Structure formats: C-alpha cells, structure tokens
Amino acid sequence: MLLIIYAIDSFAQKKIDYPQVGFNGTNPNVKITRVVLTDSNTVLYFRTTARPGDWIRIPKNTYIQGKNENDKLFIKGVKGIPFNQQYTMPDSGAANYQLIFPPLKQQVAVIDYGEEQDGGWKIYDIELEQKNRLLPTEFYKEWYNKSNGQLEIAFYNQTVVLDRKVWAYQNVASKGNRFTITLLNNGETKKISAQLIKGNLVYRGSNESIELLANRNHCDKAVDKSVFHEPYLKNDSAVFSGYIKNYTSRLGTKTMSLAVNNIINGTQKLVLIKIQENGYFYQKIPLYHFQQVFLRSDIANENDIYLEPGKELFMVIGGDKPQYMGELAKLNYDLSRLNAIRQFDYYSVQKKVANMKPNEYKAYLTQLQNIENRKLDSVYRLNIISAKAFQVKKLDIKLSYANNMMEYHWIVPSAFKSVNKLPNNEKVIAEQYPNDYYSFIGNDFNKAENLLAPSFNTFINRIRFIENLRQMVSYHYKEIIPLLKKTAYRPDAEDKSFEEYMMANQQSTQIDSAHAQLSEKWANKHSTEIQLITAYILRKQYYAKLQSAIGIAEKGILKDLITAQEVSNPMVQQLTPVDENSLAFLLEDVENPFIKEYIFNNNLAITQQVKINKKNGGYFMNSTPTVEADQIFDAILARYKGKVVVVDFWATWCAPCLSGIERIAPLKEDLKDKDVEFVYITNETSPLQTYNNMTPTIKGQHYRLKSDEWRYLADKFSISGIPHMVLVNKEGKVVNPHIAFIENNEMKRLVEANF
Known part of the structure; x- marks a missing residue:
C-alpha cells in the first residue's frame, strides 16, 4: 500500500525541464521549456517569440495526446496570457505562459501537442522520459567540421543525416565514452564511431578522425574567391534534396511544393516534392540560371534557398534555422546570413x-x-x-x-x-x-x-509596366498589313482586295461604315496574326519611349527578356503555340541565342503537349443547356444531381485562376472516387482556340457561356472578379456562394461536410 501511495505522489511531482521533442517545424519560435505532471493536471510551460505588435492566440481546440493513444486531452486553462483571445506581443518580442490540460495516464512516455485546425501549431514526440535513447543526449544535434564549417553529421531522434542521406540506427555499441554506430539506408550499411571530448565530437567514418563542433560560428571557414561568370544562362537541372527534422507520418503531410520562377516566360512553376516515410525528399528540377526558389508546405515555408544549374543542395528543414549540405551549402549559409544587413x-x-x-x-x-x-x-x-x-x-x-x-x-x-x-x-x-x-x-x-x-x-x-510610360499608342493598317506578311497570314482574293483599299485609303484603324462589315470579317479571320502584330508594334513603340525617357539601350538582356516574356507567356499560360514563321519574326530582335532557342523549343513542346492533352481524358466539354439565361445555373446543376458540386468561374487569361486550378488538382485526384463534381464556367473572353487547348489540362466539367448568360450568373453570385468559387450540396442548394482562398485540406473538409 505504501508503494502505491509513493508511486502516485512521485508522478504528482514529476517535472521535466526542456524536454526533448521530435518534430517542431510548424512554428519553431514556439518552445516547451517545462512539463509538470500531477495527478490532476498536465501543465506545459511555453516561451514564444514573435515580432512586437504581432499577435498569438491559444484556441479552445488546443490539445495534448499520448503517442499511440486514441483520445485527445483538450485544454482546461491558460496562465500568463488570455485564453482564446488575441494577445499582442510586447516590445520584448517574447511571451511566457502555461497551458493546463487533464492528467495523462501514468504509462504515457511521449506526447504530441497541437491545435485541431489547419495551420495550427503542432509539436510531436515530446519526451517525458529518456529511457529509449541510444546515445547520450548531447549527441542529438547538428555537428560541423571544425576546419571548414561544413555540416558533417546530424543525430536526430530516429535518424542520422550523413553524406546527404538519411540513415536509421541499426545498432549502437559503446566502450567507455566511444560509440560505434551502425547505420542503415535502403539496404546499405555504414559503420561510424564517435566520442564526446570537452563538448566537441570526434567523429570517424571511413577516413581519419575529424573534430566537429556544435556551433558553426566557431569553425574555421575557407572563403571561396571565385565568382559567377558567363554564360549565366544554360540548359541544365539542379538537385534539391533534404530531410525534415524528426519527421513523423502523424503530420499527415506527404508532399511539398517548390516554387521556381521562369525568367524567360515570366511564369512560376510549382514542382511537387514527395516526402518519404523517413522524412527524406529528392527532386531533380530543370533550371536555367542561378536563382532563389521558395519552399511551400504545411511543414515549413522557406525562402532562403538558392539553386544553381548542375549542382545539388541538401537541406535540413523543420528546426530553428535551415541547415545545408552539398556544393551550394556555403553559398546558402552566406546569403541567408546577409539578410541581417x-x-x-x-x-x-x-x-x-x-x-x-x-x-x-x-x-x-x-x-x-x-x-x-x-x-x-x-x-x-x-x-x-x-x-x-x-x-x-x-x-x-x-x-x-x-x-x-x-x-x-x-x-x-x-x-x-x-x-x-x-x-x-x-x-x-x-x-x-x-x-x-x-x-x-x-x-x-x-x-x-x-x-x-x-x-x-x-x-x-x-x-x-513602369508608371506613366506604359500607355496605349496608335497604329494604322498601313503599318499592320506589311508586317502580317512576316507571319502565317495567307490572304485570299477577298483579303487582297480589302488590303488594296486599306493601303490606298486608310491612315488609321478607323473604318467608314461602308467597309465596316468587310473589315470585321477580315479581322475575325486573321485575329491571331493581327493580335501578334499589334502587340509587336506596341512593344516596339514602348521600347522607343523607354530609351528616350530612361536611356535604356535597344539591345541587351533586359530587352531580350521583356520580349521573351511578352511573346512566350501567353504560349505557356494559355497553351497557344505560335507558328514558326510568326515566332521567328517576333523574336528577330532578341540577341541572346539561349533565350531564342529556349522559346522555339518550348513552343514545339507546347504544340506536342496540346495534342497529348486531348487524348488524356478526364475533362468534358459540355454544351450549354438551351434555356433562358437566368435558368442556366439550375440547368447545369441538374446534370449533377446527388453530387456535391464545386463551381469555379474562371478565364483562360486569368493568372490567379490558373494558379488556383493547378493548386487544387491534387485534391481532385484525392476525391476522384467520391460523389463530387468540379464544374468550370467561363465566357467568350476566353478565346475559343485557347479554351480548346487549355481545358484538356483541367479535369472536370466545362462550360463556355455567352455574355448574357455570364452576366446573369455574375449578378446572381455578386462576381466582381475571378477566380470565384461556389459550393453546392447534394440537394442542389448553394451552401457557399463565394469560397474564400483556402488550402486543399480545408477545402476537402468543406466538401466532405456536404456529402
């Protein structure tokens, strides 16, 4: 009986200062400084740092959960800051507070902390005991080569990062303070030895022993005096790989995106990065010049990433600061450090x-x-x-x-x-x-x-788009018609007759009433080529204004890239390839051979992709129901009775629309076996050829409405701009007339709530 009383009393007084934690990447500025366990409460002590004036909030759905336990223990109270209210960070930029939860079961040795909402703070594998540690606690950190400052090895809870790979512990043996560690990676084994001497780590792999320090700033770092030089543009790829520190599948996140800008066509591509079960990731990325890229995920958002064609960067994310390995490690550390100036x-x-x-x-x-x-x-x-x-x-x-x-x-x-x-x-x-x-x-x-x-x-x-310079200027038919000959424009007899009249009589784009119908017919027949030429003329006029107003020369990389973006951006964004003759004419003033060749190759790839896309399936081009304009929406929905419908109002020229469609594509794949339809509605401002080329890349049900029909729907849903999304439940009732921008997991929950 006395033993039982002693055990309860011991548990009631248990205190763990600065407990070891696993994944703490959703907000590394949130630190658990102490855990106190009693027979009536579990108290977590926090220190959170943020910019003065910013605010934090502890929501009601904050919880702790024992690892391998089914039940969550929701918060009972807060000390130090208000509960479930915005708390403005003081001038110190730090807040200390306590969160009080119900008591844990005595057998629980590891807990998770989190907020039951998207984007909520989460900390996994908070250790209440250290019985399962294979190595002394002092080992578990990043270790840098004393002679050059390179990250040599990092010991984490379940893994070791070494040689730009992620290894599992297979066996640990010790003799005195020297540890022999056998590591395993995809069938490959590696044996290393390490010992702590006066706070430093003496490490031996296959070569001689190396002294490692835990503080990179104390290492000697050789400074590379080489600089970047021509060619700055090259056709190559970079490798981006790495490890998410103490990753756990309980995060529920299996992918990340790397945003890579394309300076030639002015677009940004999201490269999908898959996370392996042990937290390792690897992706080869087409890259044409040294550049900054941006990691976007539920785990961490990192901007201090610089890649170079032909080289690899290995990155450890999810901690206080990102860590780097590989050829680009030193450069990334340096550029990250220079943010301070x-x-x-x-x-x-x-x-x-x-x-x-x-x-x-x-x-x-x-x-x-x-x-x-x-x-x-x-x-x-x-x-x-x-x-x-x-x-x-x-x-x-x-x-x-x-x-x-x-x-x-x-x-x-x-x-x-x-x-x-x-x-x-x-x-x-x-x-x-x-x-x-x-x-x-x-x-x-x-x-x-x-x-x-x-x-x-x-x-x-x-x-x-410089202020006060990018203005509309005039052009006339006498200027357009000769330039059309340099494109795919092939006039028939009627066109030639019209040309002769225009060249003889017209000085501007204004047409007298007698020739208005003929002019409209000619313009519609050759709209693609006319659009290219008018854009070309306006661009040339703008370049002349730039030179006179600012003094930027006609030749150079800046003009080449402006031309490249204005010519190739519509090709890429709207999947509208240009015929070779027209493209050669549009790029005749581009000096840089790489840029010119890239656009030609990209144009050819788009032409082939359009053909492939039309064979892929998964998209449906629907005829608009033959009803009055004010009945269009109900008639469309009637086709999907018994299903949840996500309606997306978009256009082929709308960049935010296209970005949102790309972002939501994985969700559609995730819900493909559910009773849900994605319906895409546009109007005649989406050019028909572009629309026909783009819709095969967008899985779902497609409708292209007439102007009157679109205006009725714009009025019905107060559409002041696109993209604009509407959610309809299985009964055909609009449950959300305007879905704000939300992440895919939140959208999934919204859709599933209406099944």
Whole structure:
C-alpha cells in the first residue's frame, strides 16, 4: 500500500525541464521549456517569440495526446496570457505562459501537442522520459567540421543525416565514452564511431578522425574567391534534396511544393516534392540560371534557398534555422546570413515615408541603399563570406532598391493609409513622378550578370509596366498589313482586295461604315496574326519611349527578356503555340541565342503537349443547356444531381485562376472516387482556340457561356472578379456562394461536410 501511495505522489511531482521533442517545424519560435505532471493536471510551460505588435492566440481546440493513444486531452486553462483571445506581443518580442490540460495516464512516455485546425501549431514526440535513447543526449544535434564549417553529421531522434542521406540506427555499441554506430539506408550499411571530448565530437567514418563542433560560428571557414561568370544562362537541372527534422507520418503531410520562377516566360512553376516515410525528399528540377526558389508546405515555408544549374543542395528543414549540405551549402549559409544587413523593411519605414514626395522618397531609399552597401562591403572585408555571395547580394541590393523606387505609387499611399488608420478601400492618390525621377536607372541594369539577382525578375516586371510610360499608342493598317506578311497570314482574293483599299485609303484603324462589315470579317479571320502584330508594334513603340525617357539601350538582356516574356507567356499560360514563321519574326530582335532557342523549343513542346492533352481524358466539354439565361445555373446543376458540386468561374487569361486550378488538382485526384463534381464556367473572353487547348489540362466539367448568360450568373453570385468559387450540396442548394482562398485540406473538409 505504501508503494502505491509513493508511486502516485512521485508522478504528482514529476517535472521535466526542456524536454526533448521530435518534430517542431510548424512554428519553431514556439518552445516547451517545462512539463509538470500531477495527478490532476498536465501543465506545459511555453516561451514564444514573435515580432512586437504581432499577435498569438491559444484556441479552445488546443490539445495534448499520448503517442499511440486514441483520445485527445483538450485544454482546461491558460496562465500568463488570455485564453482564446488575441494577445499582442510586447516590445520584448517574447511571451511566457502555461497551458493546463487533464492528467495523462501514468504509462504515457511521449506526447504530441497541437491545435485541431489547419495551420495550427503542432509539436510531436515530446519526451517525458529518456529511457529509449541510444546515445547520450548531447549527441542529438547538428555537428560541423571544425576546419571548414561544413555540416558533417546530424543525430536526430530516429535518424542520422550523413553524406546527404538519411540513415536509421541499426545498432549502437559503446566502450567507455566511444560509440560505434551502425547505420542503415535502403539496404546499405555504414559503420561510424564517435566520442564526446570537452563538448566537441570526434567523429570517424571511413577516413581519419575529424573534430566537429556544435556551433558553426566557431569553425574555421575557407572563403571561396571565385565568382559567377558567363554564360549565366544554360540548359541544365539542379538537385534539391533534404530531410525534415524528426519527421513523423502523424503530420499527415506527404508532399511539398517548390516554387521556381521562369525568367524567360515570366511564369512560376510549382514542382511537387514527395516526402518519404523517413522524412527524406529528392527532386531533380530543370533550371536555367542561378536563382532563389521558395519552399511551400504545411511543414515549413522557406525562402532562403538558392539553386544553381548542375549542382545539388541538401537541406535540413523543420528546426530553428535551415541547415545545408552539398556544393551550394556555403553559398546558402552566406546569403541567408546577409539578410541581417537589409535596411528597407516596409513595416519599419512606413511612418517615415507616409508623407514623402517622389524625390524625397527616392533620396531616402538611396540613403538606405548606401548604408546597406557599406555594411555589405564591411562584411566582405572580414573575409567571412564567399565572393559569389558578395556578387549576388551586391546586384540584388541595386535591383531591389530600384524596384522599391518604382513602387512609390503603391508604397507611399499604403503607408499613408496605415499611419492614418484609413480603411483599405480609401483612395489615396500618389503625387506624379517628376521628369527626372527615373535617373537612377542606367544601362548597368541591362547586363546579363543581373540574372544572378533574385530581384531581377521583379525588376523586369516593373520596367514592363513602369508608371506613366506604359500607355496605349496608335497604329494604322498601313503599318499592320506589311508586317502580317512576316507571319502565317495567307490572304485570299477577298483579303487582297480589302488590303488594296486599306493601303490606298486608310491612315488609321478607323473604318467608314461602308467597309465596316468587310473589315470585321477580315479581322475575325486573321485575329491571331493581327493580335501578334499589334502587340509587336506596341512593344516596339514602348521600347522607343523607354530609351528616350530612361536611356535604356535597344539591345541587351533586359530587352531580350521583356520580349521573351511578352511573346512566350501567353504560349505557356494559355497553351497557344505560335507558328514558326510568326515566332521567328517576333523574336528577330532578341540577341541572346539561349533565350531564342529556349522559346522555339518550348513552343514545339507546347504544340506536342496540346495534342497529348486531348487524348488524356478526364475533362468534358459540355454544351450549354438551351434555356433562358437566368435558368442556366439550375440547368447545369441538374446534370449533377446527388453530387456535391464545386463551381469555379474562371478565364483562360486569368493568372490567379490558373494558379488556383493547378493548386487544387491534387485534391481532385484525392476525391476522384467520391460523389463530387468540379464544374468550370467561363465566357467568350476566353478565346475559343485557347479554351480548346487549355481545358484538356483541367479535369472536370466545362462550360463556355455567352455574355448574357455570364452576366446573369455574375449578378446572381455578386462576381466582381475571378477566380470565384461556389459550393453546392447534394440537394442542389448553394451552401457557399463565394469560397474564400483556402488550402486543399480545408477545402476537402468543406466538401466532405456536404456529402
């Protein structure tokens, strides 16, 4: 009896300071500093850090759950901050608080913590005991080579990262403080030995012993003095691989996406990355130049990732900071470190710029740019960052500040509204730019070396749509008709007669009433070629304005890429390949041979893909029901009676629509055996040929409505812009007339709730 009382009392007083945890990647700024177990409560002590002024909230559905236990124990109370209310982070940027849960069963040795909602904080494998540790606790961290600062080996709860692979512990033997560890990876075994000496790790693999340190900053790091050089564009691929620290399948996340910008066609591709059961991932990615890419997932969102054609980067994510291995490790560490010198942060400068005039704003940003450059030069003189990192950062400072200067008409009105607490829909007009405003732009922005800078793609976009320059200009038939001869335009006898009249009598695109019908017929017959030519003329006129207003030369990488994006973006986004003659004409002024060849090859690939897509199936081109326009929606839904219907109003030219369709594709595959239909509705603004080419890539039911029919539905669902999604239940009732942007798992729950 005394033993039983003692056991209960012992459990009631159990305290674990800084418990070992497994996966803590959903928010690494949330730390458990203590767990206290009593016979009446389980108390978790937290320390959370965030930017002052940001807010956190502990929701009612916060829980803990014993590993391998079925029941969740939901929160009872909170000490230190309000419960289920927004708590604004103090100036210190840190909050300490306690969460109180029901008591655990005595046999529970490992628990999970989480919030039962999408995007909620989650921490897995919180250890209440350390009985199952194969190695001393001090081993479980990342270890860096003392002589060069490279990540050599990392010991985690169930795995070891070594040689850019993820290994399982097969056997651990010890003799004194020396451990012999046998590792297993896909049938391959590796034996290593390691021992701790004065806080450092002496490690031996197949070669001589290496001294490893837990703090990378204390390592000697050789500085690479080589720089990037021509060619900056090449046809190659990069390998992105890595490990999610202490990954567990209980996360329910099996994939991630890597967002890769294509500077030639101005698109962004989401590359699917599959996560293996042990948390390892590997993906080979077509890549044409050194660039920054962006990891997007439920686990972690990382921006400090830089890839180079022909090289591999191995990355450990899910901890406080990402860790790197491979040829690009040092460069990624350096560029990540250089984020600290950034001077322009919108939230910190908005009070200063809110009332600035254009040249005042430009002068202020120039001052910040000079400070940032001086800091970069100082860091480089310390001989601690590579020449490549210095080269990339120097270029990016130039381009990012140029972008910010060209965004005066966005940034200053937004700052003014924020500082004066005006509503978002309040209209604030920015002051007009003076004539000399763009003097900061010169021909050094036209050099191919700028491809190294992450901000160059944005710079191209800002130049394409520079304020007060990108305006409609006139053209006339005498200009269009001769240029049409350089495309696939093949006039028949009627066309030639019309041409003769226009060349003799017309100076503009205005047509007298006697020839209006003939003109309309001609324009419809040759609309594709006419559209290409008018875009070509407007582009050439814009280049002339750029040169006179800013001084950017007619030739160079900047003009090549603007042309490339304007010509190839519709080809890629709308799956509308261009005939070879027309493409050769449109690209005749592009100097860079790689860009030109890439577009030709891409055009050929799109042509082939359109043919393949039409054979794949999974899409259905439906005729619009023959009813009055105001009955169209009900008539369409009647075809899917007894099913949940997700209706997506979209258009072939709508980039957010296409992005959303791509994002939701995995969900459609996940729900393919369920009673759900995805219905896509567009109107005549989606060109018929483009529509016919694109719909085979979008699995679902498709409808292309007439203008009147679309306007009825736009009024019915208050469609002010697209994309616009509507959810209909099995009974045909609209349960959500406008689904806001949500992630796939939340959309899945919404759909399944209406089965």
